[in-house]
């Protein structure tokens with residue numbers, strides 16, 4: 001786990017976290033909501049360093065800081081929600097009840113909490129309600145919707161907002177023409193510092209743009225290439241993110257809002273933007289939001305995607 005300076009965006013979250021640590025009022029169960037690549041894990045790592053450091057300032061020299069840096073800190077359980085089974089959950093709950101653990105501070109972090117099953121949530125309820133042994137629980141999620149009301153009501157919720165263009169431009173001066181494609185997500189730009197990653201992402205956007213630009217019946221075959229055969233919700237959501245970005249770029253193009261983007265993509269976008277009007281694009285964003293909700297409710301993914309592609313822009 002790394003301590004990262006400077007953090008990009010979401011200054012309000014950072015100030016809030018510093019305040020609760022300073023005043024000793026850290027909520028024992030927290031939900032952190034925001035899209036992937038917005039910086040939730042980075043913020044959380046920093047928060048734990050600052051909260052637990054023996055010097056109270058992420059000194060990176062004390063025993064706790066060094067153990068955190070080498071992922072050896074006994075009090076921290078960091079779990080991936082997509083791979084979390086009931087056996088692990090039971091052992092974590094059991095461990096939480098034990099007071100013998102040497103660590104002074106303790107936390108359980110569950111990333112991708114939107115992918116947990118109802119059984120796992122139910123098992124966690126008691127722990128969320130009655131914190132034991134000074135444990136803090138952090139649930140990181142892309143959306144609140146999949147989390148049961150019983151879970152939400154037991155937690156403090158922290159929201160992450162997309163990072164404004166001017167802040168991203170300051171943080172990534174070398175990636176000016178890609179800022180408009182990052183959709184407010186600093187994690188994307190960090191990845192795009194590698195040219196191969198950048199090209200790959202632009203290619204994917206171009207593919208989606210070509211699909212949207214073609215007539216409805218011709219969209220399914222090329223789209224199948226982008227959607228894995230046994231796609232999991234997480235894969236589909238990633239593809240929906242790309243498709244949504246293409247539609248947002250079309251919207252920016254149609255409303256005359258300028259955005260700095262890769263030149264090749266810019267040209268292709270201009271052609272597609274002429275084919276439809278603003279009304280179609282606003283309707284397309286609604287279609288996309290509906291598809292996302294259906295996927296969360298686990299309506300047949302293939303059917304959802306097929307309907308979306310056939311209806312997202314009408315035949316003209």
Ligand SMILES: [Zn+2]
Nearest residue numbers: 053059062065
């Ligand atoms: Zn320290």
